[in-house]
Amino acid sequence: MTPLAGGVSSEIFLLEDNRRKLVIKQALPRLKVQDEWQADVSRNQVEQRFIRYAQKHVPQNILPLVLDEHENCFFVMEFLGDGFVTWKEQLLAGGFDLNVARVAAQLLATLHRVSWDDAVARQQFSTGDNFSALRVHPYLITTGMRNPLLQKYFEIEAKRLLATQIALVHGDFSPKNIMIRDERLVLLDHEVAWFGDPAFDLAFLLNHLFLKSLILGDGAACLELARVVWREYFENLGADREAVLAPRVSRLLLMLMLARIDGKSPVEYLAGKEPERQFVRSFVYELLPAETHDFEKIFAKWMTRLTAQWK
Numbered sequence: 001m002t003p004l005a006g007g008v009s010s011e012i013f014l015l016e017d018n019r020r021k022l023v024i025k026q027a028l029p030r031l032k033v034q035d036e037w038q039a040d041v042s043r044n045q046v047e048q049r050f051i052r053y054a055q056k057h058v059p060q061n062i063l064p065l066v067l068d069e070h071e072n073c074f075f076v077m078e079f080l081g082d083g084f085v086t087w088k089e090q091l092l093a094g095g096f097d098l099n100v101a102r103v104a105a106q107l108l109a110t111l112h113r114v115s116w117d118d119a120v121a122r123q124q125f126s127t128g129d130n131f132s133a134l135r136v137h138p139y140l141i142t143t144g145m146r147n148p149l150l151q152k153y154f155e156i157e158a159k160r161l162l163a164t165q166i167a168l169v170h171g172d173f174s175p176k177n178i179m180i181r182d183e184r185l186v187l188l189d190h191e192v193a194w195f196g197d198p199a200f201d202l203a204f205l206l207n208h209l210f211l212k213s214l215i216l217g218d219g220a221a222c223l224e225l226a227r228v229v230w231r232e233y234f235e236n237l238g239a240d241r242e243a244v245l246a247p248r249v250s251r252l253l254l255m256l257m258l259a260r261i262d263g264k265s266p267v268e269y270l271a272g273k274e275p276e277r278q279f280v281r282s283f284v285y286e287l288l289p290a291e292t293h294d295f296e297k298i299f300a301k302w303m304t305r306l307t308a309q310w311k
Helices: 043-055 087-092 098-115 119-124 128-146 148-162 199-212 219-237 239-262 274-287 295-310
Strands: 010-016 021-027 065-069 074-078 167-169 178-181 184-187 194-196
Touching: 021 043, 043 065, 043 074, 043 119, 043 128, 087 098, 087 178, 087 199, 098 167, 098 178, 098 184, 098 199, 098 219, 119 194, 128 148, 128 194, 128 239, 148 239, 148 274, 199 219, 199 239, 219 239, 219 295, 239 274, 239 295, 274 295
Parallel strands: none
Antiparallel strands: 010 021, 021 074, 065 074, 167 194, 178 184
């Protein structure tokens, strides 16, 4: 057994016997971050339920379970194999593949579309307490507390978010959890799954692309991926649903930008980069109170400021 790196919420091991490779994942009661962050280990069972549900709809994008164990909250799945890299690794290395962005957006839209108002998903993923502990409190409530001038916006959004039940939300749909090789994309880390507001997932993904554009040599190319994701997602989800979700996605995007600076789970690639961190704070402090809930306006303003900074 060999410990694998990469996660903050679970112990992950590679198990091999020279014939077969398996991965074991067991939830931790305290997440491996600087701030105190406790969470119920039963979230591992939530992840198992997500795998079974998603396998029925997107089997090529989800690794199946080999063994599930409820009492000690762990499961075993096949090792993905050689040649796969995370989308995050590809991005940080300067690879801005528009097709990866399209496929990721299509996968997210599919998960939301098939679970939209689905009674089975609603019953299986009534996991608001889990989502609150892993996302709402560490991202929204904590960030609001650390930014008193904006606190009311974060608290209002937290209540709205937890009161919304539309579709199955992955909760951690980010480049670090998307493995790619050639034309195949595999989604990992499903323990935050919750039947709630799908706007969170899209905002969560877009946020990573916006923030990475701050530090990469070709930030404009990275940011263009965000526009591709937005368009592809709503083309696959439907125009009627875009009208419902778009303003909420835009509002959450701004909040999550600040959350990954001042929340309990800051992005590591901006650690110690105070000019970039202040860039984010200034941006959110201007647009959030102004209720700029239009993605194209947010995109254009971010691009304008990035361009000015590069000069």
